Amino acid sequence: MKSKQSWLNARISNLRAKTETEQQRLERLKQEVLGEGEAASRPTRRSFLTRLGFGATLLALAGQAYAFLRSLKPNVLYEAPQRFKVGTPDQFGEGGKFLEDKRLFVFRQGKTFYAISASCTHLGCTVKMEKLNQPKKVKTRQREFEEQYEFHCPCHGSKYYGDGTNYAGPAPRPLDYFKLELAAEDGQLIVDMEQKVGQDFRLTV
Ligand code: FES
Numbered sequence: 001m002k003s004k005q006s007w008l009n010a011r012i013s014n015l016r017a018k019t020e021t022e023q024q025r026l027e028r029l030k031q032e033v034l035g036e037g038e039a040a041s042r043p044t045r046r047s048f049l050t051r052l053g054f055g056a057t058l059l060a061l062a063g064q065a066y067a068f069l070r071s072l073k074p075n076v077l078y079e080a081p082q083r084f085k086v087g088t089p090d091q092f093g094e095g096g097k098f099l100e101d102k103r104l105f106v107f108r109q110g111k112t113f114y115a116i117s118a119s120c121t122h123l124g125c126t127v128k129m130e131k132l133n134q135p136k137k138v139k140t141r142q143r144e145f146e147e148q149y150e151f152h153c154p155c156h157g158s159k160y161y162g163d164g165t166n167y168a169g170p171a172p173r174p175l176d177y178f179k180l181e182l183a184a185e186d187g188q189l190i191v192d193m194e195q196k197v198g199q200d201f202r203l204t205v
Contacts, residue, residue, distance in 0.1 A: 085188040089113065089205045092189075096129055096149065104178070104191065105129060112202040115191050116164050117176040118151075125155035127175070140165040143200075151175060163199050177201055 086099060092108040096116075099106060103118040103126055118126050128151065135148045138161050147162030158169030165174045179195035180203040182188070189203075 082193040083190060085183060085186075085190050088186075088188050089182075098129060102191070102193075104193075106180075106189070106191070109202075112204050113180050113189060114202050115178045115180050116151075117178065117193075119176070120153040120155065120158055120171060121166065121173045121175060122153065122156055122158050122169065122171045125153050127151040127153045127158075127160065138162070140167075165199070174199065 084102070086102075086104075086106060089108070092106060092113070094108055094110075096105045096107045098104075098118065105116045105118055107114050107116065120127050129149050130152050131149050132147065135146050138145060138147050140161060140163060143163075145163065149162050151160040151162075151164065153159070153169065153171065156170050158166060158171035160166050160171065160175055163174075164177065166172070177197045177199055179192045179197050179201070181190045181192065182203070182205060183190050
């Protein structure tokens with residue numbers, strides 16, 4: 001009886017050992033198969049470099065195509081029109097009116113009108129019109145007149161007489177005068193900033 005028992009125990013442990021060995025073998029096999037699969041799915045260095053090169057070529061071609069298509073479309077500069085209406089003469093009182101968006105002064109003296117640029121001839125800052133406490137007599141190269149206002153530039157201190165002639169500071173020349181016309185269709189004043197005129201230009205309406 002005892003020997004039967006020990007034979008049975010030996011057999012069981014033998015079977016157990018066998019089962020464990022089979023399991024280990026199966027496990028190794030599994031690892032080998034899965035390991036190879038992963039390795040196969042991982043991109044190799046060579047294929048990675050190939051893909052990188054392909055991508056860079058595509059990118060360069062796309063850039064060239066864009067540059068070519070862009071060159072077919074002309075660049076358009078949307079500048080403010082240089083010729084524009086500023087209203088009818090009766091909308092202007094005696095003296096100067098500053099049109100901020102145009103950087104322009106439009107003056108009325110009775111029935112005459114003229115337009116002076118507010119852009120300083122030094123570096124283009126906007127000059128300010130200063131009303132004088134007392135009118136003063138001024139003699140410029142152009143003429144002699146009594147002025148009631150002057151233009152002063154806040155940037156570097158240039159000063160201009162009432163007729164736009166520079167007399168102090170770094171401004172190299174007088175303020176520009178622009179041509180004024182009357183529109184036939186609605187009687188509005190038209191300023192043409194592409195046409196500079198002399199200081200004695202006057203539009204009589
Ligand atoms: S910009 Fe007017 S003085 Fe310089």
